[in-house]
Structures are given as C-alpha cells and as structure tokens.
Amino acid sequence: MTGLTLLMGLFTIVLFLFLLLLRREIVMIAAERTGVRIAIVLFSPLVSVSMLLIDDTLYHRLRGMISGFIFLSFALDSKGLANDRIVIHPMNIKGIAYPDIDRIVLYQEKEGDPIKMNYFRRGIRGPLLKFKQPMAEIVVFLSEHLKEGTPIDILVDHDDRSQP
Incomplete structure (x- = not known):
C-alpha cells in the first residue's frame, strides 16, 4: 500500500x-x-x-x-439556510453571510410546489435554491436572520382558473 x-x-x-x-x-x-x-x-x-x-x-x-x-x-451534498449564512455549495466553508445580502425573492408557482429562493448580493443574483418548507416558515426564519431593512419579495402564482 x-x-x-x-x-x-x-x-x-x-x-x-x-x-x-x-x-x-x-x-x-x-x-x-x-x-x-x-x-x-x-x-x-x-x-x-x-x-x-x-x-x-x-x-x-x-x-x-x-x-x-x-x-x-x-x-x-447539502445546500440551505444555516443560522449565520446561506450555504450554496457544501465545499464553500464561508457561504453567504446574511448581512451581505441586499434582497431576497421567494416564488411559489402552485400550491404545494417547492418555494424557489433567489438572493441578491452587491447587485448580482445568487444561485436558485428550492425549499419544501412552508412559505411562512421560510419568511419568519429569514426575517430573524437578515439585517434590518433587507427586503423580502414574495411572489405567489396560485392561478386556479382552468383554461378552455
């Protein structure tokens, strides 16, 4: 050996x-x-x-x-939200610290679909993360961890109209 x-x-x-x-x-x-x-x-x-x-x-x-x-x-491999940062890649030790984030966008197309999250840092969009947790849980977590005044945009497209 x-x-x-x-x-x-x-x-x-x-x-x-x-x-x-x-x-x-x-x-x-x-x-x-x-x-x-x-x-x-x-x-x-x-x-x-x-x-x-x-x-x-x-x-x-x-x-x-x-x-x-x-x-x-x-x-x-794990990506997600830690207490002090967003982990976008398992080998990225530092991740993206919450104070560095300028804006968060949460989007859910249909009821029950995963929630897509994008963040913006220094005017540049970060990678898309998808979560299966409820929207309210994610919003509460982010509002507790982001710096004061960071906007969280929530886009929901629950269109129940059937097309002819």
Whole structure:
C-alpha cells in the first residue's frame, strides 16, 4: 500500500466528517434532486463491488472501496439556510453571510410546489435554491436572520382558473 492510497483514505474520512458536520449545521435544507441521489447511491456500491471482483490485490481492492466512498460523498451534498449564512455549495466553508445580502425573492408557482429562493448580493443574483418548507416558515426564519431593512419579495402564482 502506497502513501497515496493512505492519503486518499484519510481524505475520504475527513470529507465525510466535514459533510456530516455541515449537514448538521444547516437549519433548512434545500430540496434535493432525488433522481441524482438515487443514481449516486446505486452507482457507488457498483463501483466498489466491481473493484472487489476484478482486481486481485488487496491494494487495488482497497483503492476501489475508497473510490466508491468518495463517489458516495456526493449524496451528502447539502445546500440551505444555516443560522449565520446561506450555504450554496457544501465545499464553500464561508457561504453567504446574511448581512451581505441586499434582497431576497421567494416564488411559489402552485400550491404545494417547492418555494424557489433567489438572493441578491452587491447587485448580482445568487444561485436558485428550492425549499419544501412552508412559505411562512421560510419568511419568519429569514426575517430573524437578515439585517434590518433587507427586503423580502414574495411572489405567489396560485392561478386556479382552468383554461378552455
């Protein structure tokens, strides 16, 4: 076993610990793409099992298992609202601090659809986040954490008219 394999194994352990700690810190987790998550969870054991069956040496088998775990770490990706910042990517440690945000826009197309949230910082729109939590819960959370006077625009399009 080489030092590179040990380093890769150590990296995998640190990566999982970091992602789990970040996930615990997020108060409102953004809606996740379940299809991608299912594909990752199904594909990562396939990678590990194929490496176990194909390779003869313990070294290559261990490397295959570590590769499967690294691939599985993508299933732990978390975006959402933490107490002190918006987490837009799991590897972005700082995130977007609430005092830096100029404006928030919340949009819900139909009753029961996920709520889409955009934020603006320094005049630039940030990435779209989708939440399954109720609109009132998100608005209360944001009003408690954003700086005083930050506008929260709420757009609701619950059109019940049927088209002919």
